[in-house]
Amino acid sequence: MIRFEPRGPSSVSRMLGVSIAAAVAALVLAAIPMAFAGLSVFEAYSLMAKGAFGSLFAFTEMLTRATPLILTGLAAAVAFRAKLWNIGAEGQLYAGALAAVAVGTGVISAPPYLLIPMVIVAGALAGGLVMLGPTLLKTRLGVDEVVTTLLLNFIILLFVQMMLEGPMKDPMGMGWPQSEPILDEAALPKLMDRMRIHWGLVIALVASLGVYFLLKRTVWGFEIRAVGENAAAARHAGIPVTATFIRVGLLSGALAGLAGVGEVAGLKGYLTADLSPGFGYSGIVVAMLAGLSPAGVVLAALFIASIFVGADSMSRATGVSNYLADLIVAMALLCVLVSGLFLRFKIRFVGSQANPEAAE
Numbered sequence: 001m002i003r004f005e006p007r008g009p010s011s012v013s014r015m016l017g018v019s020i021a022a023a024v025a026a027l028v029l030a031a032i033p034m035a036f037a038g039l040s041v042f043e044a045y046s047l048m049a050k051g052a053f054g055s056l057f058a059f060t061e062m063l064t065r066a067t068p069l070i071l072t073g074l075a076a077a078v079a080f081r082a083k084l085w086n087i088g089a090e091g092q093l094y095a096g097a098l099a100a101v102a103v104g105t106g107v108i109s110a111p112p113y114l115l116i117p118m119v120i121v122a123g124a125l126a127g128g129l130v131m132l133g134p135t136l137l138k139t140r141l142g143v144d145e146v147v148t149t150l151l152l153n154f155i156i157l158l159f160v161q162m163m164l165e166g167p168m169k170d171p172m173g174m175g176w177p178q179s180e181p182i183l184d185e186a187a188l189p190k191l192m193d194r195m196r197i198h199w200g201l202v203i204a205l206v207a208s209l210g211v212y213f214l215l216k217r218t219v220w221g222f223e224i225r226a227v228g229e230n231a232a233a234a235r236h237a238g239i240p241v242t243a244t245f246i247r248v249g250l251l252s253g254a255l256a257g258l259a260g261v262g263e264v265a266g267l268k269g270y271l272t273a274d275l276s277p278g279f280g281y282s283g284i285v286v287a288m289l290a291g292l293s294p295a296g297v298v299l300a301a302l303f304i305a306s307i308f309v310g311a312d313s314m315s316r317a318t319g320v321s322n323y324l325a326d327l328i329v330a331m332a333l334l335c336v337l338v339s340g341l342f343l344r345f346k347i348r349f350v351g352s353q354a355n356p357e358a359a360e
Contacts, residue, residue: 003348015291018342022289022335023303029335030328037320044314051313052306058313060197064267066305068093068276070204071259072283073290073297074211075127079252080292081215082228084138084245086131088149089256090280091156095130096123096257097264098160101168101179101271104186104264112185119186119265120203120258127257128250130156135249139242153280161273170270179264179271188266200262205298207255212294214251224248256280285333304329 031041052062072089079086099122108118130152137143164177172180188199215221223244226234235241259279264271286304290296311325 001349015293016296018339019289019291019296019300019336022339023332025335025339026328026332029331030324033327034320034324039318039320044318044320047314047317048307048310050310052310057195058309060192060195062302062305062309063201064197065309066301067198067201067204067262067266068259068279069282069286069301069304070201070208070298071255071262072279073286073301074204074207074283074294075252075255075259076284076287077290077292077294077297078211078215078224078255079131079248080228080287082224082245082248083231084135084248084252085146086134086149086249086252086256087146087284088131088134088152088280089252089259089283090276090278091149091153092127092130092253092256093260093263093276093280094156094160095253095260096127097260097271097275098163098168099123099126099257100186100261100264101182104182105180106183110185115183115186116188116265119182120261123257123261123265124254125257127260128252128254130257131249131253132246135245139245157273160271164271164273168271177273181270182265186265187269188262196267198262198266200258200266203258203262207258208294208298211251211255215294220244220247256283259283282329285329285336288336289332304332 027045031045034041034044051058053059072093075089075092076086100119103122104115104119108115110118131149134143134145134148134152137148138145161177164179168179170176170178170180188203191197191199191201213221215224223234223239224247226237226239227241227244227248231241234244260275263275263279268275282304286297286300289300289303307328308325311328315321315324
């Protein structure tokens with residue numbers, strides 16, 4: 001007989017150890033299909049490491065890929081802390097990108113020191129407003145936010161496609177469904193010459209520090225944590241639960257919107273329907289792997305980004321599909337969920353002889 005006994009509060013070191021163990025377990029499990037594909041596991045992982053860290057270019061590419069993952073990971077982490085299950089970071093990312101393009105393609109003429117902040121604010125505001133709807137539906141009508149945020153992803157993507165085929169289509173785009181390019185005055189500067197890494201990384205790191213300070217050092221952060229632990233008890237203690245949910249929803253959506261701003265204003269320069277390869281969904285894995293810790297989100301995003309970039313490099317060298325990266329990320333999430341069970345509960349095996357009456 002198996003019995004689950006609740007553990008006490010988990011220490012930071014234990015949570016960090018669980019996350020590291022989950023990442024290692026995912027790599028070990030991914031070695032099994034690699035072996036069946038005829039690959040040398042050590043060679044494959046060596047190629048992945050080289051592809052992510054083997055040169056300055058590879059390292060900056062990994063950081064570039066990690067930038068939106070940090071922001072979508074923070075979006076999921078801050079929402080999940082309040083048990084507001086935001087599964088819509090993908091749609092909020094596209095909403096932020098769309099708003100950034102709307103402002104940054106010549107609608108407003110201003111110098112860079114004014115236009116860049118306006119683009120950033122527009123993207124964050126658009127992402128936040130997208131999340132506001134599901135949050136209000138949850139707080140006012142009790143509608144499940146998992147369903148509404150997930151479905152909004154598809155609605156927003158279809159809306160983006162409609163805009164790219166219609167009012168926002170680039171007349172110089174040779175018929176391709178893409179927006180007009182962001183003005184140079186609205187583009188985020190590069191951090192290094194001849195590299196794609198841009199100031200979006202700085203924004204993401206500053207955002208992680210801001211979220212950490214918010215959760216650990218402010219009254220709002222205490223309210224978020226209290227609502228996440230027990231909303232009914234928090235309401236009984238006088239905490240404005242509805243207002244807390246709304247603030248969390250706006251912040252979570254704004255962080256995801258900033259990821260979209262970085263992708264169009266810092267990296268690509270224009271908006272297309274395939275802007276994101278699933279950064280919003282990968283952000284959930286990042287947040288879970290980080291144990292919802294803002295500092296851990298940065299580390300988890302670097303790990304996931306190195307897997308994606310390294311898998312691309314390994315795929316080119318061996319001919320094996322780079323979908324292996326998706327497999328590793330999925331396994332990492334499963335390992336986190338399983339390890340979370342051991343983090344919250346002690347598992348005791350109770351023999352039938354422990355209870356003589358039951359044995360009889």
